[in-house]
Amino acid sequence: MSGATQWANAADFFAMGGYGFYVWGAYAVTAACMLIDPLLAARRHRRARAAIDEDDA
């Protein structure tokens, strides 16, 4: 195990050995999608609950 020493500094880390565009492009879109999906599910749930509360009112 090389531990945390394989990156000389932050710039080195973000450069990803020249593959930064590909690596971060993959991770950024994955993070964005995995954030949006549960937010949409939660919104759908909130709206369904609101409709029930309306019925009750």
Next chain:
Amino acid sequence: MRLSPHLFAFASPARFYALASRVTPGLWIVSIVLALIALYVGFFVAPTDATQGDAYRIVFIHVPAAWMSMVLYLAMAAWAAIGWGLNARLASMFARAIAPTGAMFTFLALWTGALWGRPTWGTWWVWDARLTSELILLFLYLGYLALVESIDDVRRADRAGALLAVVGSVNVPIIYFSVKWWNTLHQGASITMSAAPTMAQTMLVAMGLMTLAFWAYAFAVVFKRTQAIVAERERHARWLSASPA
């Protein structure tokens, strides 16, 4: 034979709704903690690959996303079939709740694959068997979603969706075995039941932890979306007004 009344207790939408409220926060914690550890191991412990450089680090999300895309499809088809065959309402709702998340993981498998293929193969895309069958999987998910949304009668929509999902499930083994059956540009499986893995230990650890994180994530999101669908469909049931969100 008499079945225990407890056996099917959670098949009731009301019971499931209460259960999901209790377990979802824990699933989120598990998912986030595992993902953070996986990222740490993947970026700070796992070494740079000798042939692919650091581009290979896409594997830590690419393979888990691809696995989830297939597992979720089979889960969706199975729940849809159960909902159809046994007329179990909650099973059909699970199938509907799984589809968007499954489609998302399929898109992510393709997206991360393209960004990995470009620097290592020199191309974003090829029409080889693995990539093409995974693209078909995305179309199956989107077709399922479009079909069930286009039919107003909920139970008819569930049945039509179930038919599409079950027929489409033949595509999953085709994806899985495509790298064996055909000569593909895509590499073969890194992990199989029959042989030692072809990856370094730390790389495997990062990929395994991320896979578990994605599993917990999928359960959390699907539970939340199922709750939304239950609330939509059982809008006029009295138990919902009394239950906490």
